[in-house]
Amino acid sequence: MALIRDEALVIRSYKLGEADRIVLLFTKDHGKLRAVAKGSRKAKSRIGARVEPFSHLNVQLWMGKDLHILSQAETIDSNFELRVDLQSIQRAMSILEIVDKLTHDDYPDPTLFDAAIRAMRSLANNQSVMYVPAFFLRAMQIEGFRPNVDTCRLCGTTDDIVAFDPASAAVTCALHPIGSEISAGALRAMRLVLDGHASQAFAVTDREDEYQMEGLVVSFCEAMIERKLKTVHPLLRH
Structure with missing residues:
Protein backbone atom coordinates (compact mmCIF):
# COMPACT_ATOMS: atom_id res chain seq x y z
CA MET A 1 0.00 0.00 0.00
CA ALA A 2 1.34 3.43 -0.96
CA LEU A 3 1.40 6.24 1.59
CA ILE A 4 0.22 9.69 0.49
CA ARG A 5 -0.11 13.09 2.13
CA ASP A 6 -2.58 15.69 0.94
CA GLU A 7 -4.97 18.47 1.91
CA ALA A 8 -8.59 17.42 2.25
CA LEU A 9 -12.07 18.79 2.77
CA VAL A 10 -14.39 16.44 4.67
CA ILE A 11 -17.64 16.02 2.75
CA ARG A 12 -19.37 13.48 5.01
CA SER A 13 -18.82 10.30 7.00
CA TYR A 14 -20.62 7.04 7.69
CA LYS A 15 -20.55 4.62 10.60
CA LEU A 16 -18.63 1.40 10.02
CA GLY A 17 -18.90 -1.36 12.57
CA GLU A 18 -18.82 -0.40 16.23
CA ALA A 19 -15.86 1.97 16.30
CA ASP A 20 -14.90 3.08 12.80
CA ARG A 21 -16.09 5.52 10.16
CA ILE A 22 -15.85 5.76 6.41
CA VAL A 23 -14.94 9.34 5.54
CA LEU A 24 -15.56 10.91 2.14
CA LEU A 25 -12.73 13.34 1.42
CA PHE A 26 -12.20 15.78 -1.42
CA THR A 27 -8.42 16.06 -1.66
CA LYS A 28 -6.42 18.62 -3.58
CA ASP A 29 -4.06 16.33 -5.48
CA HIS A 30 -5.89 12.99 -5.52
CA GLY A 31 -9.53 13.95 -6.02
CA LYS A 32 -12.37 12.38 -4.10
CA LEU A 33 -11.38 9.50 -1.82
CA ARG A 34 -13.13 7.20 0.64
CA ALA A 35 -11.09 6.23 3.66
CA VAL A 36 -11.62 4.23 6.83
CA ALA A 37 -10.88 6.17 10.00
CA LYS A 38 -10.22 3.29 12.36
CA GLY A 39 -11.36 3.79 15.94
CA SER A 40 -12.64 7.28 15.16
CA ARG A 41 -15.90 6.73 17.06
CA LYS A 42 -14.13 5.83 20.28
CA ALA A 43 -14.22 8.47 23.01
CA LYS A 44 -10.45 8.82 23.16
CA SER A 45 -9.86 8.87 19.40
CA ARG A 46 -7.53 11.65 18.24
CA ILE A 47 -8.91 11.53 14.71
CA GLY A 48 -12.63 11.33 15.47
CA ALA A 49 -13.26 14.99 16.26
CA ARG A 50 -11.24 16.09 13.24
CA VAL A 51 -13.10 14.21 10.52
CA GLU A 52 -16.36 16.13 10.82
CA PRO A 53 -17.97 17.59 7.68
CA PHE A 54 -16.72 21.08 6.70
CA SER A 55 -13.25 20.45 8.19
CA HIS A 56 -10.12 21.35 6.21
CA LEU A 57 -7.33 18.92 7.03
CA ASN A 58 -3.84 17.75 6.30
CA VAL A 59 -4.22 13.99 5.93
CA GLN A 60 -2.02 10.95 5.59
CA LEU A 61 -3.53 7.86 3.97
CA TRP A 62 -2.51 4.35 3.09
CA MET A 63 -3.92 3.77 -0.39
CA GLY A 64 -5.97 0.64 -1.00
CA LYS A 65 -7.87 -0.56 -4.06
CA ASP A 66 -11.26 0.93 -3.22
CA LEU A 67 -11.15 2.00 0.42
CA HIS A 68 -8.09 3.70 1.85
CA ILE A 69 -6.90 3.93 5.45
CA LEU A 70 -6.76 7.32 7.14
CA SER A 71 -3.71 7.09 9.38
CA GLN A 72 -3.33 10.74 10.36
CA ALA A 73 -5.40 13.94 10.27
CA GLU A 74 -4.30 17.39 11.37
CA THR A 75 -6.76 20.28 11.40
CA ILE A 76 -6.01 23.30 9.22
CA ASP A 77 -9.43 24.87 9.81
CA SER A 78 -12.37 23.20 11.55
CA ASN A 79 -14.82 25.81 10.18
CA PHE A 80 -16.67 25.46 13.48
CA GLU A 81 -18.57 28.70 12.79
CA LEU A 82 -20.58 26.83 10.16
CA ARG A 83 -22.08 24.52 12.79
CA VAL A 84 -23.62 27.17 15.05
CA ASP A 85 -27.12 27.30 13.52
CA LEU A 86 -29.31 25.46 11.05
CA GLN A 87 -29.00 28.04 8.27
CA SER A 88 -25.20 27.99 8.40
CA ILE A 89 -25.20 24.19 8.36
CA GLN A 90 -27.54 24.10 5.36
CA ARG A 91 -25.47 26.65 3.44
CA ALA A 92 -22.25 24.73 4.07
CA MET A 93 -23.90 21.42 3.18
CA SER A 94 -25.08 22.94 -0.10
CA ILE A 95 -21.51 23.81 -1.04
CA LEU A 96 -20.34 20.31 -0.15
CA GLU A 97 -23.19 18.77 -2.15
CA ILE A 98 -22.35 20.56 -5.39
CA VAL A 99 -18.66 19.72 -4.89
CA ASP A 100 -19.60 16.07 -4.39
CA LYS A 101 -21.78 16.04 -7.51
CA LEU A 102 -19.12 17.67 -9.70
CA THR A 103 -16.10 15.64 -8.62
CA HIS A 104 -14.96 12.11 -9.37
CA ASP A 105 -13.14 9.46 -7.40
CA ASP A 106 -9.35 9.61 -7.78
CA TYR A 107 -9.54 12.53 -10.24
CA PRO A 108 -7.68 15.66 -9.07
CA ASP A 109 -9.44 19.01 -9.43
CA PRO A 110 -7.18 21.48 -7.59
CA THR A 111 -8.90 24.60 -8.94
CA LEU A 112 -12.28 23.50 -7.60
CA PHE A 113 -10.63 22.38 -4.36
CA ASP A 114 -9.11 25.83 -3.79
CA ALA A 115 -12.43 27.51 -4.62
CA ALA A 116 -14.28 25.24 -2.18
CA ILE A 117 -11.80 25.91 0.62
CA ARG A 118 -12.12 29.68 0.11
CA ALA A 119 -15.91 29.38 0.06
CA MET A 120 -16.05 27.42 3.30
CA ARG A 121 -13.64 29.81 5.01
CA SER A 122 -15.61 32.93 4.13
CA LEU A 123 -19.15 31.52 4.24
CA ALA A 124 -19.64 32.28 7.93
CA ASN A 125 -18.85 35.94 7.34
Whole structure:
Protein backbone atom coordinates (compact mmCIF):
# COMPACT_ATOMS: atom_id res chain seq x y z
CA MET A 1 0.00 0.00 0.00
CA ALA A 2 1.34 3.43 -0.96
CA LEU A 3 1.40 6.24 1.59
CA ILE A 4 0.22 9.69 0.49
CA ARG A 5 -0.11 13.09 2.13
CA ASP A 6 -2.58 15.69 0.94
CA GLU A 7 -4.97 18.47 1.91
CA ALA A 8 -8.59 17.42 2.25
CA LEU A 9 -12.07 18.79 2.77
CA VAL A 10 -14.39 16.44 4.67
CA ILE A 11 -17.64 16.02 2.75
CA ARG A 12 -19.37 13.48 5.01
CA SER A 13 -18.82 10.30 7.00
CA TYR A 14 -20.62 7.04 7.69
CA LYS A 15 -20.55 4.62 10.60
CA LEU A 16 -18.63 1.40 10.02
CA GLY A 17 -18.90 -1.36 12.57
CA GLU A 18 -18.82 -0.40 16.23
CA ALA A 19 -15.86 1.97 16.30
CA ASP A 20 -14.90 3.08 12.80
CA ARG A 21 -16.09 5.52 10.16
CA ILE A 22 -15.85 5.76 6.41
CA VAL A 23 -14.94 9.34 5.54
CA LEU A 24 -15.56 10.91 2.14
CA LEU A 25 -12.73 13.34 1.42
CA PHE A 26 -12.20 15.78 -1.42
CA THR A 27 -8.42 16.06 -1.66
CA LYS A 28 -6.42 18.62 -3.58
CA ASP A 29 -4.06 16.33 -5.48
CA HIS A 30 -5.89 12.99 -5.52
CA GLY A 31 -9.53 13.95 -6.02
CA LYS A 32 -12.37 12.38 -4.10
CA LEU A 33 -11.38 9.50 -1.82
CA ARG A 34 -13.13 7.20 0.64
CA ALA A 35 -11.09 6.23 3.66
CA VAL A 36 -11.62 4.23 6.83
CA ALA A 37 -10.88 6.17 10.00
CA LYS A 38 -10.22 3.29 12.36
CA GLY A 39 -11.36 3.79 15.94
CA SER A 40 -12.64 7.28 15.16
CA ARG A 41 -15.90 6.73 17.06
CA LYS A 42 -14.13 5.83 20.28
CA ALA A 43 -14.22 8.47 23.01
CA LYS A 44 -10.45 8.82 23.16
CA SER A 45 -9.86 8.87 19.40
CA ARG A 46 -7.53 11.65 18.24
CA ILE A 47 -8.91 11.53 14.71
CA GLY A 48 -12.63 11.33 15.47
CA ALA A 49 -13.26 14.99 16.26
CA ARG A 50 -11.24 16.09 13.24
CA VAL A 51 -13.10 14.21 10.52
CA GLU A 52 -16.36 16.13 10.82
CA PRO A 53 -17.97 17.59 7.68
CA PHE A 54 -16.72 21.08 6.70
CA SER A 55 -13.25 20.45 8.19
CA HIS A 56 -10.12 21.35 6.21
CA LEU A 57 -7.33 18.92 7.03
CA ASN A 58 -3.84 17.75 6.30
CA VAL A 59 -4.22 13.99 5.93
CA GLN A 60 -2.02 10.95 5.59
CA LEU A 61 -3.53 7.86 3.97
CA TRP A 62 -2.51 4.35 3.09
CA MET A 63 -3.92 3.77 -0.39
CA GLY A 64 -5.97 0.64 -1.00
CA LYS A 65 -7.87 -0.56 -4.06
CA ASP A 66 -11.26 0.93 -3.22
CA LEU A 67 -11.15 2.00 0.42
CA HIS A 68 -8.09 3.70 1.85
CA ILE A 69 -6.90 3.93 5.45
CA LEU A 70 -6.76 7.32 7.14
CA SER A 71 -3.71 7.09 9.38
CA GLN A 72 -3.33 10.74 10.36
CA ALA A 73 -5.40 13.94 10.27
CA GLU A 74 -4.30 17.39 11.37
CA THR A 75 -6.76 20.28 11.40
CA ILE A 76 -6.01 23.30 9.22
CA ASP A 77 -9.43 24.87 9.81
CA SER A 78 -12.37 23.20 11.55
CA ASN A 79 -14.82 25.81 10.18
CA PHE A 80 -16.67 25.46 13.48
CA GLU A 81 -18.57 28.70 12.79
CA LEU A 82 -20.58 26.83 10.16
CA ARG A 83 -22.08 24.52 12.79
CA VAL A 84 -23.62 27.17 15.05
CA ASP A 85 -27.12 27.30 13.52
CA LEU A 86 -29.31 25.46 11.05
CA GLN A 87 -29.00 28.04 8.27
CA SER A 88 -25.20 27.99 8.40
CA ILE A 89 -25.20 24.19 8.36
CA GLN A 90 -27.54 24.10 5.36
CA ARG A 91 -25.47 26.65 3.44
CA ALA A 92 -22.25 24.73 4.07
CA MET A 93 -23.90 21.42 3.18
CA SER A 94 -25.08 22.94 -0.10
CA ILE A 95 -21.51 23.81 -1.04
CA LEU A 96 -20.34 20.31 -0.15
CA GLU A 97 -23.19 18.77 -2.15
CA ILE A 98 -22.35 20.56 -5.39
CA VAL A 99 -18.66 19.72 -4.89
CA ASP A 100 -19.60 16.07 -4.39
CA LYS A 101 -21.78 16.04 -7.51
CA LEU A 102 -19.12 17.67 -9.70
CA THR A 103 -16.10 15.64 -8.62
CA HIS A 104 -14.96 12.11 -9.37
CA ASP A 105 -13.14 9.46 -7.40
CA ASP A 106 -9.35 9.61 -7.78
CA TYR A 107 -9.54 12.53 -10.24
CA PRO A 108 -7.68 15.66 -9.07
CA ASP A 109 -9.44 19.01 -9.43
CA PRO A 110 -7.18 21.48 -7.59
CA THR A 111 -8.90 24.60 -8.94
CA LEU A 112 -12.28 23.50 -7.60
CA PHE A 113 -10.63 22.38 -4.36
CA ASP A 114 -9.11 25.83 -3.79
CA ALA A 115 -12.43 27.51 -4.62
CA ALA A 116 -14.28 25.24 -2.18
CA ILE A 117 -11.80 25.91 0.62
CA ARG A 118 -12.12 29.68 0.11
CA ALA A 119 -15.91 29.38 0.06
CA MET A 120 -16.05 27.42 3.30
CA ARG A 121 -13.64 29.81 5.01
CA SER A 122 -15.61 32.93 4.13
CA LEU A 123 -19.15 31.52 4.24
CA ALA A 124 -19.64 32.28 7.93
CA ASN A 125 -18.85 35.94 7.34
CA ASN A 126 -21.08 36.44 4.30
CA GLN A 127 -24.83 36.30 4.91
CA SER A 128 -25.85 37.28 1.38
CA VAL A 129 -28.58 35.07 -0.08
CA MET A 130 -26.42 35.03 -3.20
CA TYR A 131 -23.32 33.53 -1.62
CA VAL A 132 -24.19 29.86 -2.20
CA PRO A 133 -25.54 30.32 -5.76
CA ALA A 134 -22.50 32.49 -6.55
CA PHE A 135 -20.27 29.57 -5.54
CA PHE A 136 -22.44 27.22 -7.61
CA LEU A 137 -21.90 29.41 -10.67
CA ARG A 138 -18.16 29.55 -10.04
CA ALA A 139 -17.97 25.77 -9.55
CA MET A 140 -19.94 25.10 -12.73
CA GLN A 141 -17.73 27.55 -14.60
CA ILE A 142 -14.59 25.75 -13.39
CA GLU A 143 -16.03 22.46 -14.65
CA GLY A 144 -16.79 23.92 -18.09
CA PHE A 145 -20.50 24.67 -17.65
CA ARG A 146 -20.49 28.45 -18.02
CA PRO A 147 -23.99 29.62 -18.97
CA ASN A 148 -24.53 32.15 -21.74
CA VAL A 149 -25.87 35.24 -20.00
CA ASP A 150 -24.91 37.74 -22.70
CA THR A 151 -26.79 37.02 -25.92
CA CYS A 152 -30.14 35.47 -26.80
CA ARG A 153 -29.50 31.87 -27.76
CA LEU A 154 -32.06 32.06 -30.57
CA CYS A 155 -31.21 35.32 -32.33
CA GLY A 156 -27.97 36.52 -30.77
CA THR A 157 -29.21 39.92 -29.67
CA THR A 158 -27.89 41.54 -26.51
CA ASP A 159 -31.01 43.72 -26.15
CA ASP A 160 -34.16 43.09 -24.11
CA ILE A 161 -32.94 39.93 -22.35
CA VAL A 162 -35.94 38.78 -20.31
CA ALA A 163 -35.58 35.05 -19.63
CA PHE A 164 -33.08 32.38 -18.68
CA ASP A 165 -33.53 28.79 -19.82
CA PRO A 166 -31.78 26.46 -17.35
CA ALA A 167 -31.98 23.45 -19.67
CA SER A 168 -30.04 25.22 -22.44
CA ALA A 169 -27.92 27.27 -20.02
CA ALA A 170 -28.70 30.45 -21.91
CA VAL A 171 -30.72 33.65 -21.87
CA THR A 172 -33.40 34.63 -24.36
CA CYS A 173 -34.84 37.95 -25.47
CA ALA A 174 -38.32 39.50 -25.44
CA LEU A 175 -38.99 38.22 -28.96
CA HIS A 176 -38.06 34.64 -27.98
CA PRO A 177 -38.95 34.41 -24.26
CA ILE A 178 -38.12 30.76 -23.61
CA GLY A 179 -37.32 29.83 -20.01
CA SER A 180 -37.93 31.51 -16.67
CA GLU A 181 -38.23 35.26 -16.22
CA ILE A 182 -35.01 37.01 -15.24
CA SER A 183 -34.92 40.57 -13.96
CA ALA A 184 -32.28 43.07 -14.98
CA GLY A 185 -30.83 42.92 -11.46
CA ALA A 186 -30.57 39.12 -11.36
CA LEU A 187 -29.04 39.10 -14.84
CA ARG A 188 -26.47 41.70 -13.81
CA ALA A 189 -25.64 39.67 -10.70
CA MET A 190 -25.02 36.49 -12.72
CA ARG A 191 -22.81 38.36 -15.15
CA LEU A 192 -20.78 39.94 -12.36
CA VAL A 193 -20.22 36.59 -10.63
CA LEU A 194 -19.19 34.86 -13.85
CA ASP A 195 -16.77 37.70 -14.64
CA GLY A 196 -15.10 37.35 -11.24
CA HIS A 197 -16.80 40.27 -9.48
CA ALA A 198 -18.88 38.46 -6.87
CA SER A 199 -18.21 41.07 -4.17
CA GLN A 200 -19.66 43.76 -6.41
CA ALA A 201 -22.68 41.58 -7.11
CA PHE A 202 -23.30 41.16 -3.37
CA ALA A 203 -23.11 44.94 -2.89
CA VAL A 204 -25.46 46.09 -5.66
CA THR A 205 -28.13 43.36 -5.85
CA ASP A 206 -31.39 43.81 -3.95
CA ARG A 207 -33.12 41.02 -2.04
CA GLU A 208 -35.78 40.20 -4.65
CA ASP A 209 -33.14 39.81 -7.35
CA GLU A 210 -30.99 37.70 -5.01
CA TYR A 211 -33.83 35.23 -4.50
CA GLN A 212 -34.56 35.10 -8.22
CA MET A 213 -30.92 34.48 -9.07
CA GLU A 214 -30.74 31.72 -6.46
CA GLY A 215 -33.68 29.86 -7.97
CA LEU A 216 -32.37 30.20 -11.52
CA VAL A 217 -28.87 29.05 -10.63
CA VAL A 218 -30.13 26.01 -8.73
CA SER A 219 -32.33 25.04 -11.70
CA PHE A 220 -29.37 25.51 -14.05
CA CYS A 221 -27.11 23.31 -11.91
CA GLU A 222 -29.72 20.58 -11.63
CA ALA A 223 -30.26 20.63 -15.40
CA MET A 224 -26.54 20.34 -16.13
CA ILE A 225 -25.76 17.56 -13.64
CA GLU A 226 -29.14 15.86 -14.25
CA ARG A 227 -29.76 15.43 -10.53
CA LYS A 228 -31.73 17.20 -7.83
CA LEU A 229 -29.75 19.10 -5.21
CA LYS A 230 -31.27 17.98 -1.93
CA THR A 231 -29.70 20.48 0.46
CA VAL A 232 -30.43 23.73 -1.35
CA HIS A 233 -34.22 23.73 -1.34
CA PRO A 234 -34.62 24.57 2.37
CA LEU A 235 -32.71 27.76 1.56
CA LEU A 236 -35.08 28.87 -1.16
CA ARG A 237 -37.78 31.28 -0.09
CA HIS A 238 -40.49 29.53 -2.08
